[in-house]
Amino acid sequence: MKNPWRNHPAYSLLLALNILALLPQTFWLDPLTLLLLLLLWSWGLAWKTGYLPLPNPWSKVVLTLIVAAAVLGQQAVLLGLRGGSALLAVMLLMKSLEIRTERDFYSAMVGLFFMQLSLLFHNDSWWMGLYVLFLALGMLALLWLLTQNKARDRLPDCLRHASPILRLALQALPLTVALFLLFPRLAQPLWGLPLDSTQGKTGLSDKLSPGDLIELFLDDTPVFRASRFQPAMPPLDQLYWRAMVLWHFDGRAWKRGWLPAQARQKPAKDDTLRYLLVNEAYAGNWLVSLDWPVDGDYQAQLTLDGQWISRQQWQPAGEHQLISARTDRQESAHPLALSWGLQLPPAGNPQTRSWARQQLKKHGSPAAFLRFVLNHFNRENFYYSLTPQPLGENTVDDFLFRTRIGYCEHYASALAFTMRAAGIPARVVTGYLGGEYNPLGQYIVVRKSDAHAWTEVWLKGQGWVRVDPTAAVAPERVQTAIRDQQAVHDQGMMTVDIWLKQQLDWLAYRWNRWFLQYNYDLQRSMLHNLGQWPRHLSLWMLALLGLLPLGWWLYHWQKRDRLLQQWHQLQRQLKRVVPEAPVQQGPEALARWARLHLQGGDELARWIQHWLQLRYGPAGSPPLPPLPPIRRCDKPPSSHA
Amino acid sequence: MPGENFQRHIISEINRVVLGKSQQVEQALICLASAGHLLIEDIPGMGKTTLAKTLAKVFGLAFKRVQFTNDLLPADITGMNVFDTTTQAFRFHPGPVFSQILLADEINRAPPKTQSALLEAMEELQVTVDGQSHRLEPPFSVIATQNPLEMAGTYPLPESQMDRFMMRIPLGYPAPEAERALLERKHRDPEVQTLGSPEKLLEIQQQTREIHVSDTVLDLVQQLLRQTREPGRFVHGLSPRAGQQLLRAAQARAWWQTRDFVIPEDLQQVFPAVAGHRLIAASMEQDVQQNLEEMALALPTTA
Incomplete structure (x- = not known):
């Protein structure tokens, strides 16, 4: 065939x-x-x-x-x-x-x-x-x-x-x-997607060693989008998106640490900045927020050093209402912070250490010393480049006195080390800087390429101060790109590719907000806003789905073929009493067989005839009598066949 | 049902004479009861003549037999106008077709013109000689035989003419016991009793027409027709006329089973014989008859 x-x-x-x-x-x-x-x-x-x-x-x-x-x-x-x-x-x-x-x-x-x-x-x-x-x-x-x-x-x-x-x-x-919209959603998914260990590697890492961020600079994937700033959107070069604080330095790499959780405080009313953050899914237990975070609806802890720590290692796409303080950093001096902030590896980078001590003595106060170092970065031959020369064993020495070429992480690391060497608490913070404003959706999109690292220094009387050494060397890294973009926007000189890019990003943003993130909470709030009836509708829908099989069964039970069932009953009984009975044959053949092989087979044959009459004969036949008893022939079948 | 025993009597009377062919006898009786014509395909000596003769005798029908040869002329069947010298006029001299059962032996030996003269009689129940039509009185059934093996010098019936026959059946060799009984017969075939009459046969033919057919059975008939029209099985499917004939045959079978309604098993039983000669296999490796048997078997009997 x-x-x-x-x-x-x-x-x-x-x-x-x-x-x-x-x-x-x-x-x-x-x-x-x-x-x-x-x-x-x-x-x-x-x-x-x-x-x-x-x-x-x-x-x-x-x-x-x-x-x-x-x-x-x-x-x-x-x-x-x-x-x-x-x-x-x-x-x-x-x-x-x-x-x-x-x-x-x-x-x-x-x-x-x-x-x-x-x-x-x-x-x-x-x-x-x-x-x-x-x-x-x-x-x-x-x-x-x-x-x-x-x-x-x-x-x-x-x-x-x-x-x-x-x-x-x-x-x-x-x-x-x-x-x-209405089908009831579960608060917790029934099953999760297994995550390949190879996935989600290109994101901010909780470790920073020279050359780490370079991978990110080339990646245009959006990380999150922010909108609905209240009272107003700060200038782009003020948007320091804080993700992780790196406390521990081992001579080469900075590693993450976090202080205990803080009680959420309410900043002064005119100092708050409210905004909506819509993030893509990523791997890691860190969450992004605008410096300095005060409150928000993240399901996470806010630590004393301004980090959000989630209990999960995987952050699903979602949207969050967050609050930041614009000026008042409100960070209390935790004893742990001061000891961590001074920690240095026992040896290494001797040149920087001695240079830092000398310069501090020369300038007197830590604040003056900090100003001097930033000026030093600015005046000496320091260059900003994404393709720096490799650094040797003493990375900070090499960078400060030999190569003098690098990007944000080199500067942040060098500054933090120098401060610590001079006995001033300092730490490195990673996150993102700025973003791209999308006039269509009036939001800011932040991409992986916006990754940034900066330094925070503890100054007596001022607390932890954010210092961006990259801005001292290459203000254009921090400002120019953003300013250009704004200029373009202001003068209405948008090239087609920027326009297209913004359109597409807006589409992606809408898709995220309206479709991907439609979950239990959103559904509940939407139904709540609509009033009572949709919620009932949702319940009814669930009930209806549950009732569907029942309805299906009832329909078939009601439409069931009584006669056919009686035939099946005959087949079953016959099979039970006489296993070799040819029950699969047609009714007439079976009647003929019954006459020859069963005791009282004539009665059964008549019953079958009656059944046929009801099924295929003209209407008006009397109802079917009960099935006659089926008995096996005691004698061997008579041979008048 | 009038005379329930009548059917059984006829069947057992014929089976007394025609040994071991109860199924073929049943098919032949079905043809007779539905005023159809029967094509028997088998080699000589299998009892075709005995069957035809017995059928005629049992109903008391006028029986004629024509041996078809390649020089047989239409007039040899229909009859001809002969000049009568006493009346000085042409007088129609009726041929063998003016009978009630006509056995057309080896129908494929005669040339097409002669064949078509017979086929006209079968279809129209009339013959035309010299422009003058002569009606045949019902009941009238043709039992034609055809030798499937000797094909040299024959004129096989085209499909359009095969369609005139209600059924085509093989006779086949008898079972060993039947053959033994046949050999043990001392004399010629025993005389068969006449149990019916031509009028009775007409009455039966009317009765079979009125056998009840339920919607389910009509559905099954349509299902079978549709199946033959599906691509891949046959060159072309069954015609609507074949469908009518299938239903008529099923009704006649129900009558012979002393039932006044058709059941799916009736269709199962008659379908291969009714459809077999009207279809051509779509490819060489397919066998029409086997295909039809399978289709019949697949028919739900308690639908």
């Missing part, structure tokens, strides 16, 4: 949808897996075009094992997201190589649906959403094709008449929106 799926247009569509669902995976799957997937897919194509047969059952088993092993062997994390996706893709393609029955086809389709959905696990941006929506339309077309009697038509001809699909999809749209 020839396989009918080979020339079926649905198989062509399945192949096309398979490759379309694989296409985005080139972003995250490794080359070997991709090659295997492509080979498997080509096999399907080769079968379709008649160059290759389908694999036979044994080679299928072997092939499955080999491919699965090869794919999983490539993965760093065996059951991570990537490994799972790769395995799913492989199995899906294998499935399309063993399509014989309609049932096979449907299982391939279910797998494909899941794979399309899994694309969003890797990338939940708006364009991936659109892409998956497009693929879903393709799946609708596939389902539609299967219901049409078009086994021999060519795919393009079929799709030319596929307008009902669009109509159906549009008709389903209101229900989809209603379900999205």
Whole structure:
């Protein structure tokens, strides 16, 4: 028997949808897996075009094992997201190589649906959403094709008449929106996405050694967006987004530490700055807030040194209402902070140490010494560059007295070290600086490339003071880019690419806010704002879904075929008493058999005749009598057959 | 149901003479009761003539037999106008077709013109000689035979003409016991009793028409027709006329089973014989008859 799926247009569509669902995976799957997937897919194509047969059952088993092993062997994390996706893709393609029955086809389709959905696990941006929506339309077309009697038509001809699909999809749209908005959401997800250890590496790290941030400067991925500043948005060069405080220096790297949590204080009314922060998902237990954080709805602790510490190592996309103090830093001197702030490795960087002590003596007060160092950075031949020379063992000495080329982290680190060497508490803070204003959505987008490191110095009487040494060397790093941007905006001289970039970013922002972050809380607040009825509607929807199976069952129970049930009853009883009874035969044949093989078979045969009469005869027959008792013949069957 | 025993009597009387062919006898009786024509496909000596003769005798029908040869002319079947010298006028001299059961032996040996003369009689119940139509009085049934093996010098019936036959059945070899009984017969075939009459047969044909057909059964008939029209099985599907004939045959079978309504098993039983000669397999490796048997078996009997 020839396989009918080979020339079926649905198989062509399945192949096309398979490759379309694989296409985005080139972003995250490794080359070997991709090659295997492509080979498997080509096999399907080769079968379709008649160059290759389908694999036979044994080679299928072997092939499955080999491919699965090869794919999983490539993965760093065996059951991570990537490994799972790769395995799913492989199995899906294998499935399309063993399509014989309609049932096979449907299982391939279910797998494909899941794979399309899994694309969003890797990338939940708006364009991936659109892409998956497009693929879903393709799946609708596939389902539609299967219901049409078009086994021999060519795919393009079929799709030319596929307008009902669009109509159906549009008709389903209101229900989809209603379900999205109203279907009850859980406060805690039932399951989490496994996180590959390789993912989320390019973000701020809780360790900073020379050269660390360079990776970020080249990455334009948005980290978060901020909007609705109240009372007003500060100038961009004042936006120091604080993420982590690095306390511990080991001679090369600065490591993170945090002080105990502080009681949330209320700053003076005219000193507060309220704003909304919409973040993308990222890995890490730190949370960003505008310097200096006072309060906010982060599910985290606010420490004395102005860090938000979350209990989770993974921050989902979300939006948060935050409050910062504009001028009053309110940081109390914690004894731990003063001892940490002076900590230095026992040896190393001798030149800097002695230079710092000399200069402090020369300038007298710590504040004057700080001014001197910043001036020193400014006047001497210090340069700002993203491609500095490598530093030797004594990184600070090397930087201050030899290379004198570096970027924010070099300056922040050098300044903090110098201060400490002079006996002034200091620390390094990492985070982001500025951002890009989007006039469309009136928000600021902060990208990974906005990463920044600066220093905070403890000055008696002033507390911890934020000092940005980079600004001393290269004010343009801090200001020029931002000023240019504002100038462009003010003069209405926007080039097309900036305009396009802003449009796209605005789209991404909306997608995040309206779609990705629609969760339990948002749903609750939305329903709350709308009043009572939607909440009831939501409950009703849940109840309705629960009742659906019941309704389905009731409908079938009510419409059940009484006569057919009686027939099944006869079959069951007969089978129980006489296991060899030919119950699968037609009623007449069974009646004939009963006459010959059963005691009182005539009565049963009459009952069957009556049953037939009721089922196929003209209306108006008397109701069926109860099933006569079925007894096995004691004697061997009479042979008058 | 009038005379429940009548059916059983007829069947057992025929089976007394025609040994071991109860199923073929049933099919032939179905054809007769639904005023259809029967095509028997088998090699000579399998009892075709006995079956035809017995059928005619049991109903007391006028029986004629024509051996078809390649020089047989239409007039040899229909009859001809002969000049009568006493009356000085042409007088129609009726041919063998003016009978009630006509056995057309080896129908594929005659040239198409002769075949079509017979087929006109079958379809229209009339013959035309020299522009003059002569009606045949019902009941009238043709039992034609065809030798499927000897194809040399034959004119196989085209499908359009095969359609005139309600059923095509093979006779097949008898079962060992039946053959033994046949060999042990001392004399010629035993005389068959006449149990019915031509009027009775007309009455039966009317009764079979009135057998009740439920919607479910009509659905099943349509399902079968639709299946034959699906691509991949046959070159073309069954015609609406074939569907009518299928239903008529099922009704007749129900009548012979002393039932006044059609059940799916009736369809199962008659479908392969009714459809077999009207279809051509779509490819060489497919067997029409086997395909039809499978379709019949797949029919739900308690739907």
